[in-house]
Amino acid sequence: MSNVKIYDKFIYSAILVILIYSVAIALRHPISWALATIAILPLVYICSSKIGNLKTKLMVTKILSIIYGIISIGIFVICFLSGFVENGTILTSLKNLIDNSALIFGFLVLSIFIYRKVKYEKESC
Secondary structure (H helix, E strand, O other): OOOOHHHHHHHHHHHHHHHHHHHHHHHHOOOOOOHHHHHHHHHHHHHHHHOOOHHHHHHHHHHHHHHHHHHHHHHHHHHHHHHHHHHOHHHHHHHHHHOHHHHHHHHHHHHHHHHHHHHHHHHOO
């Protein structure tokens, strides 16, 4: 099995985790428009894989990888800081992190493996 196929499996698994998490949270709290926006972002990667020009495709996927990494770090920071703003305790922060761990981990895996795939495709050309 080639590295690209392995990277694709990780990428599509991360996209699936993010989408399942978004649906589960939307069922729990239906007024989550921000989460609906976040659920659309991984689908942009699937659309970008249809780009024919390799150089443009690599640039777009590299930018998406950086965006996904920033989103992962941003969600982590927001969850951590919101616990201190609410109660001033670390237990609330940990609860927020546990509630959003699938989303944080999904975007982190997506960012890492898209970046590795771009790096591998660039080296193989």
